[in-house]
Amino acid sequence: MAYEFQVTVDCAEPHVLADWWAEALGWEVEAQDEGFIRSMIEQGHATEAETTRHGGKLVWATGAAIRHPGGLERAPRLLFQQVPEAKTVKNRVHLDLRAGDDRDAVVQRLLGNGATYLHDGRQGPHTWVTLADPEGNELCVS
Structure with a gap:
């Protein structure tokens, strides 16, 4: 059985790094649904502290993703995930x-x-x- 996958990159600033990699690869930053995020907060499934504003939009604070303009059929998604520790080794x-x-x-x-x-x-x-x-x-x- 073959599995689909995404590549996850640990980082300090996921939205900034997603923007950088999207530019580097000619890919697209995935839009985050502000209405969905607000709905999760209103329903008590998330808090305002779990969000931030990036590029003038409300987004999840701890993650951002990019994808190939040809879609997931063309290449796996790259997810940038916030972690507290800095990169220290190769x-x-x-x-x-x-x-x-x-x-x-x-x-x-x-x-x-x-x-x-x-x-x-x-x-x-x-x-x-x-x-x-x-x-x-x-x-x-x-």
Whole structure:
């Protein structure tokens, strides 16, 4: 049996990081239903403290997601989940962006948007650039 999945990234500021990754990948931030959130508060299933405002909208404070513009059939959803602790060691899982002939331009765009250069990598004829997103999560661009 094959399972569907999403990739979850622990972070301090899920909405800010979701915006950054949506821009980095050319994906879309999932809209959150403000009416549904208010309804959950009114029914006592949630509190105002569990929400925040981002981009002028009421959203759940602890999570934001992005998805490929072609939908979940095209690629798994990325969920950014708030955690209290900061990242302290290298990721055990990271995303590899395949930019092909545009690699250097993509690297420069990501650096301009707040990524940090970590190092160049090589395995045989294959090369890549390892960066970190604004919260220090590694990604490679090849």
